[in-house]
Amino acid sequence: MAGANHEVVKTINMHSHEPSAAQEAEDKIVTKIKKSTIETQELTCQVINECTQNSDVACQGALPNQQALKKLIRRKRNEEKSSSVESYNSGFPRNS
Numbered sequence: 001m002a003g004a005n006h007e008v009v010k011t012i013n014m015h016s017h018e019p020s021a022a023q024e025a026e027d028k029i030v031t032k033i034k035k036s037t038i039e040t041q042e043l044t045c046q047v048i049n050e051c052t053q054n055s056d057v058a059c060q061g062a063l064p065n066q067q068a069l070k071k072l073i074r075r076k077r078n079e080e081k082s083s084s085v086e087s088y089n090s091g092f093p094r095n096s
Contacts, residue, residue, distance in 0.1 A: 025059040
């Protein structure tokens with residue numbers, strides 16, 4: 001941003017707009033999906049439906065599409081599975 005005397009003024013973490021209520025709700029739903037993914041063994045579509053069923057239309061428009069949500073769940077479960085396998089294997093000596 002240039003001032004009146006052409007000096008450069010830089011501000012960090014200042015936004016020119018208010019946070020979107022739909023975006024905040026979307027963030028909460030995605031967090032809820034991630035948490036449910038780890039805590040339950042429900043099917044992917046059940047997790048998505050359960051976490052999005054009471055959201056308003058504006059929030060649903062801000063959410064990623066179904067394929068992206070499914071991929072998010074798959075990645076989170078794979079991440080959780082690999083970390084639990086690593087912690088399980090850390091208790092055994094490795095063969096060199």
